[in-house]
Amino acid sequence: MSWVDGQPANGLPVHDRGFAYGDGLFETIKVVNGRPELLDRHLNRLGLGCQRFAIPFDVDALRSQIMAFSAVLETGVAKLILTRGDGLRGYGPPLACRPRTVLTGAPLPAYAPERSTVGVRLYPCKTRLAEQPALAGLKHLNRLEQVLARAEWHDPAFAEGLMRDTSGRIVEAVFSNLFIVETGVLLTPSLERCGVAGVMREEILDRARQAGMPLQVCDLSLERLLGADEVFVCNSLYGIWPVRQLEARVWPVGPLTRKLQRLVDDLSSNT
């Protein structure tokens, strides 16, 4: 199932700047019973990206389109790609652009339930994230680093891969954000230089704040990750997976991880 600019369609023009340059953004939205989860957070991030790229952003039209698509999809993943639209030759964005939206639907991924209960093992990716503050935090269409990182392993024993920046700091996982717990404090890497500011990461930070948990967004070294009491990864599709192993280090599933899993598990009913 796919829509282009709000109409059922399977193709897009070869002159789209999303195709030529990755000149656009995307959101991967979990849809349950026709309801897109965390929609305000998705639209908010998309709006920030459009602002940074000077792409016109009509939040009401987008919301209507996603709602209509979700109603037809019922349950699954709705992926929204928003590009600057068509362009001629050259990097320079046209002064008057007409953004294009592409919505595609897919079934919810069938992850083994053990990933949530027992936890996952992380693959230590060799591909590093370049430090580019101009793009940091955004879910833009320039994703070759993630493609290269995800291609590093095929062994299904690894559910996710840990990504560091070119200076060695811990940033995120390939398709997830990462948190650690250190003597009762919840920490997650700063995304000022690279990384995607995931909507589930935002949701967790807000819920932790509301629950009065001490938390900190800061630079994190690999040593600090390995010394943490608890580690988990998160995204908007699966919620939270405890991390049980990275290289030789093994963690039990910790109490704060369990508590946060409970807080975000009821997303469908409470938001």
Next chain:
Amino acid sequence: MSWVDGQPANGLPVHDRGFAYGDGLFETIKVVNGRPELLDRHLNRLGLGCQRFAIPFDVDALRSQIMAFSAVLETGVAKLILTRGDGLRGYGPPLACRPRTVLTGAPLPAYAPERSTVGVRLYPCKTRLAEQPALAGLKHLNRLEQVLARAEWHDPAFAEGLMRDTSGRIVEAVFSNLFIVETGVLLTPSLERCGVAGVMREEILDRARQAGMPLQVCDLSLERLLGADEVFVCNSLYGIWPVRQLEARVWPVGPLTRKLQRLVDDLSSNT
């Protein structure tokens, strides 16, 4: 005029990974009287990119396609986009992928002849190039840095923009490579960390070597650029433009720049 997988077509599937992730490469080829210039260099760079990304590369099929497209285009710019082909959800490249080619034609850009004779003024871009050795040198589809940089100026007094990396080194111009001349030595920035290894840059390096000019590929600071005797930019469409101004610094068109212009001006007849 556009072809998809060798056939006239204006559209491509929404599931193409070039569109989803920028998972592919491109070449911008000057075609004169049905002849694609510097074709071996273009195919060579494309092959290196495919090797780095583990995308199957059929050089003979590509060459035939470009030759056939060029014969129809006659004179103009042939842009070739090569992607990993269709994908399902997720960054992981499919184990068996079927690459897609998209060829689009456009007229040759109508640059003012003064750009070649009198030279050009460079805009000092604020957008920096992130240091990512895994992608450096390739002409891949993740081009948001160039889009942001080219959007920084609208004044036609600036023909090109100077780009530095996040550490401040000189790397290239937005759609060109850059050379300087320092007491008779030709220098161009190393592209180990970022930047595109342009085919005209390679051509110039080879011709300079053959002509016995001393040359060096190395890291270059802004100070060194400003102190240079001659500066020029180059790409496969316009050849060589002398740089006559960057901020307050003004250069005359130097003798080595003129000599190299003569060496590459006869590309159409000699290669």
